[in-house]
Amino acid sequence: MATIYEVSELAGVSLATVSRVINNSGKVTPATREKVEAAMRELGYRPNSIAQSLASNRSNSVGVLVPELHGPFFGSMLGSIEDELRAYGKHVIITAGHSDEEKEKDSIGFLVSRQCDALILHVYAVSNDFVTDLHESGTRVALIGRDLPQMAANCICIDNEQGQYLATKSLIELGHTQLAYIAGPLWKSDGQQRMAGFRRALAEHGQPFDERCVAEGNYQEASGQRAMRRLLERRVPFTGLVCANDVMAAGAIVVVRESGMTLPRDLSVIGFDNVFFTRYMHPALSTINYPIAEMGQMAARCVLRDVYGVEGLEIRNRFEPQLVSRGSTALLGA
C-alpha cells in the first residue's frame, strides 16, 4: 500500500499538502491539487483510515450492538442503519450481545476501544444506569427500544404497552372472551410492557386475568412452541391467542396445527412486530406494526446530527404501534 509520503514525493510537494487535498481542507492551488491527484491515481493510493483515526481522533465509524444477527427483526434494523450512515461516508461495526450482560458490556467495550465515534445500542441485559453512565462519561450513544429521561433526545422508542393493548383489544372486539397470552421474557422491559398492555386491555373490558392462560417465552420460535404446549396442557379453553412477538406466534401456530385446529376458525392468533414473513404465512398473521427499520434510521440520524454535525435531518423519537389486521384473526364463531 502506498503511503501519503510516497504520494508527496511523486508529486513533489510536502506531506501537509497531500493531506490538504485528501481532506479538502485549507487552500490548495488547482495546479498543485492536480499534481497530487495524479500522483495518487498513479500509485493507487488510498488513505489508511486507521492512521487517519489515530491522528484525527475520529474514526468515521459507528458501533452497533444488537441482541442477535440472525432472524427477521434486527436484519432490517441493521440494513436501514447502514444505508443511512453510508450515505454520509460513515460505516458500521456490528456486534451481537445475545441479551447477556457480560457479552453486552464486552461488546460495548470493544466498540469503544475501537474508537467508534458513536454507538447505536439495542440492549436488554445492561442496566439503565450503565447506559446513562456511558452517555454521561462522554460516549455518544443512541438508544433503540429504551427510554431514558437523561438522554431522551437520543432514544428511539415505541410504546410497547399500547401495542399489546391494541392487539388484545382487537381480539376482544372480535368477540373473544377467552384469551391466552404467550409473553416475552419478563425480565426484559419490553416483555413486561407488553404483558402490561395485555392486562390493561383485559381489565378495561371487564375480563378477568387468569395466570393459567399465560406462558412465558423468550421471543424465539422454539419457546413459542413450548409455551403453546403448556397452554394446551392446562386445559383452560381459549379462542384467542395473543403473542408478544411474531416469531413465537409462528412457533405456536405449528403446535396449534399439530393438535388439529384450524386458523382462524378454532383459534384467532395475533403477533407483534410485523416482521416481513408474517405476510407469507397462511392465513397471514395479524400483528402490531413495529417500524424497526425506520427506528434504526432515526438512530442513525441522531448520530449524524450529534456527532457529525449533519443538519436538516428530520428525526422522530417516538413511534406509535399500529394494528395490522389479517387473516389469522376473525370474529368469534364466524
Added chain:
Amino acid sequence: MATIYEVSELAGVSLATVSRVINNSGKVTPATREKVEAAMRELGYRPNSIAQSLASNRSNSVGVLVPELHGPFFGSMLGSIEDELRAYGKHVIITAGHSDEEKEKDSIGFLVSRQCDALILHVYAVSNDFVTDLHESGTRVALIGRDLPQMAANCICIDNEQGQYLATKSLIELGHTQLAYIAGPLWKSDGQQRMAGFRRALAEHGQPFDERCVAEGNYQEASGQRAMRRLLERRVPFTGLVCANDVMAAGAIVVVRESGMTLPRDLSVIGFDNVFFTRYMHPALSTINYPIAEMGQMAARCVLRDVYGVEGLEIRNRFEPQLVSRGSTALLGA
C-alpha cells in the same frame, strides 16, 4: 481515556513493560505484572485498538461484504461469522454491496483502507478477475458462493445447478409434466446455474423446455409476484412451479392465492435456500437446503486459519444441496 503512558507512570514502569502485560508477550515478573494490572484497573484503562492496529499492522478485524443486510438469508450468515470470529477475539465490519459493481468495489475499498486483516466476500457484481486480482495482490479473502480455481482453498461453495436439478426432479417424480420456473437474475452466476439445473432435469426426463414457462426475477419478493403474474398471463398451463429462491416463492404464492388456487392441490411449489420462514408457511414450503450459516462459519474458519494461524479447525469448502420435502409439493392429482 487513559493511555498506556499514564499506566506506566502510575505503575512506575516503562511503556514497554505495560505493553508486555497487555499482550502477554515477553517475560514479566508476577510482581511487576501485578503492579501494572493494578494501575490499569485504577485508571480504567483500555488499549486503544486503533493505535494497536497502526503499530502492529494488524487490526484484528475482518471485513464482511454481503449483498443485503435485511431479509432472511444473510442475517444467518452474518450471525455465524460473528460468532465464530468473536470466539477468537476478532471482530467484524459489515458492509452491504447491493449487488452493484460500484458499491461492491467501494465497500471492498473501504474495508481494505480500514486495514481489515481479511475479507469475507459474498459478491455478485464484481468480476472474477477483480477478486483474483485482489487475492493475488496480497489481500486475504474468503469467498462465499463462488468458486475460483486460483483460490479454491478459500472458496466456500455449493452446487447450485445440482440443487435446482434436485428440486425440479422432485416435482417430476411426483408426476408433474408441466412445470414453470421463476428464475433468479440471469446475470448472476447462481441465477444461471440454477436455471441450468432446471433445464437439465427437464432434459433428463424427456420434457421439453418452453420459454413461456420461465420468468426472471431478482430474488426479492415483489419480483416473485410479478413473475407469477406474467406466467399466469401467458396461459400456458402448469401444475408445478419451481422457484430459484424461497423469497420469490413466497411472493409467487401470494399471487397464486389471489387467483383462487389452493396449494398443493392446484399447484405444487418448491423454493430454494430453506430460509427459516419456510417452516412457518402453510403449507410449509418444500425447498432445497442451502446451509448458509454453516458456510459463513467455514469462511470465518478460513481466515482464522490463514490469517490468524489458528490450528485444528475443521474446514469444509464444498457443500451439497439437499431436498427438503414439505407440504407445498404433492403428487399430481392427489
Added chain:
DNA sequence: TTGTATGCGTTATCAA
C-alpha cells in the same frame, strides 16, 4: 526481566 528509542501513516500547528 526491564527500559530506550524508533516507527506505524496520518492530522494539525506553526512558520515561512
Added chain:
DNA sequence: TTGATAACGCATACAA
C-alpha cells in the same frame, strides 16, 4: 499557498 514538525497511542527491535 506551502512546508517542517510535533503529536496520536501503541508495538517492537535493541540495549541494558
